[in-house]
Amino acid sequence: MFIDKIKIHVKAGNGGNGVVSFRREKYVAKGGPDGGDGGNGGNIVFRIDEGLNTLLAFRYHRKFTAENGGDGAGQKFHGANGADTVILVPRGTLIRDAETEKIIHDMSDDADFILCRGGRGGWGNRHFATPTRQIPRFAKGGLPGEERDVILELKMIADVGLAGLPSAGKSSLLAALSSATPKIAAYHFTTLEPSLGVVSTGGESGFVMADIPGLIEGASEGAGLGHAFLRHIERCRMLVQVVDISGEEGRTPLEDFETISAELLKFSPELAARPRIVAANKADLLVNGEEEFSLIPELSPECAALEERCRECGYEVIYLSAAKKLGLKPLVDKIAAMLRDLPPVRVYEGEITPEDEAFDLPAPENVTITRADDASFHVEGAWIDALVGRVNFNDRESMMYFERSLSKYGIIDKLREAGCSEGDEVWIDDISFEFVD
Structure with a gap:
């Protein structure tokens, strides 16, 4: 049987949770917090298999899930990162968004493509210790991995x-x-x-x-x-x-x-x-x-x-x-x-921008901005965690989207109101930025 178009569901792994732990050793008084961070969730990765020429393998296997990240542990032990799930497809497979049918990626070159990124692991309580909060009894949970329905469409590559x-x-x-x-x-x-x-x-x-x-x-x-x-x-x-x-x-x-x-x-x-x-x-x-x-x-x-x-x-x-x-x-x-004298075989450009990729985020609620003893500013809250989890900080366009979102939803204004000025250090999740006004 030849199958050249099929819908599948993919979900990246969730990030592991950070833990609350305190160092307990003989002869070490007041050892302090040592909760480890959770591991990152595994990604959903597409890879070309030259031995395939049909999507028949997806007929009875339409749900793919990557491994979740492991939880952190005491003694600053970091949770294991979740394993990626690699999906093999024939060369020439188009990955389309199931709802809009816009092209996300054309699997025509040899590079792997990460469709869904795993959630970031949460911070252990050691990250939240300050001179005035020396015994933090809380940690940060891991973020959920990206999840979506896509349509795989095979368009063979021939001259x-x-x-x-x-x-x-x-x-x-x-x-x-x-x-x-x-x-x-x-x-x-x-x-x-x-x-x-x-x-x-x-x-x-x-x-x-x-x-x-x-x-x-x-x-x-x-x-x-x-x-x-x-x-x-x-x-x-x-x-x-x-x-x-x-x-x-x-x-x-x-x-x-x-x-x-x-x-x-x-x-x-x-x-x-x-x-x-x-x-x-x-x-x-x-x-x-x-x-x-x-x-x-x-x-x-x-x-x-x-x-x-x-x-x-x-x-x-x-x-x-x-x-x-x-x-x-x-x-x-x-x-x-x-x-x-003819141009090379056509490769389709992606039709979805980072703005399209970001799910419709509701208006930010319960976003808090605090000033630490070292004069840096910390932005926290479920909304900002969700935004960070959907941004690829190694991609310029994705970073530009992140900056526009901070401005659009009033986070930049809130930083100014909190006293943040040019050159100040701002922490969002585990990423440090220099504030530019």
């Missing part, structure tokens, strides 16, 4: 996409040009799932070609297999439209060409506008031998009409026989020449 009506010979052409072994038989819709093949152009060079199930007229309205698999050639740099010129199906080559062109246009004008070659297949049924392929337009008025229409569209027609492996080299050479 060339094959498009054509059922039984036009797309699978035969892919098998003839590469080592791919798609199912081939003399009936419609033999191909029920996309397949890829690597076509060599000599030496170590080559290109990737994708074959998808055949389209029929009315696919845009759901006829046949519909447009379900066209997403797999959306990334392709160019198209090869395979046309059956034998007339065995009771259609003319021009009718085949126009039908597929119309369905491509209905699905995506951008895809229909890609550079294209028309592969006139089953030419061996019209003439004897490859040396006579050039005579076909003169011998067949139907093929002459196809050539005239393709010239109007700017497409070259190449006659071939996939079944007998005739006329393949001119096709491969032409594809290779066109690919040299």
Whole structure:
């Protein structure tokens, strides 16, 4: 079974809790607080597995949870960090937000992608000791890990996409040009799932070609297999439209060409506008031998009409026989020449900004600002903890969002009211900032 779109639920691990503990050792009087911090929760990480070409593994496994961080312990022992949960997906998988269907990330390069970050571990009571509060009997709980529903959508990565009506010979052409072994038989819709093949152009060079199930007229309205698999050639740099010129199906080559062109246009004008070659297949049924392929337009008025229409569209027609492996080299050479001048395979940009990523936070309540004995300011409260837990402080855009949120929700004004001025040290969670007014 081929599955190329599925919804899953992911949750990062919660941070471990800090603990309240006091040093108790013989001969150590008034040892003081020594509560350790909780460990950070594990992340949800996506990674490419080159051995996968379908999302079938997610059919019965749709919930993924990372490990929670361990709680702290006495003697300043830090809780263990939770293990990451790594989700393996095929190259070309898009991760979309389930509610908006906006693209979060395109799994097309080799780098891992962290979708949900684990919650920060809470502080042990040793962090809250001050000259005036030497025996803090409280600690900080860990923050919850991020959680969300996402849609995984597979869009195969190929340089060339094959498009054509059922039984036009797309699978035969892919098998003839590469080592791919798609199912081939003399009936419609033999191909029920996309397949890829690597076509060599000599030496170590080559290109990737994708074959998808055949389209029929009315696919845009759901006829046949519909447009379900066209997403797999959306990334392709160019198209090869395979046309059956034998007339065995009771259609003319021009009718085949126009039908597929119309369905491509209905699905995506951008895809229909890609550079294209028309592969006139089953030419061996019209003439004897490859040396006579050039005579076909003169011998067949139907093929002459196809050539005239393709010239109007700017497409070259190449006659071939996939079944007998005739006329393949001119096709491969032409594809290779066109690919040299075309941009690389499309990689989708993320459509969600840090502002979109942040959940709608309610107006801050119970946010307290205290001034410590060392003249630093400490901002505390459940609201600020929730905000900090959703910010990646290693990402510039995320940091800018954090600063805007502090200003938007009045935290900066509250700091000013508390006497904070230019250059003062401000602590939020376990992060120190210099106040800039």
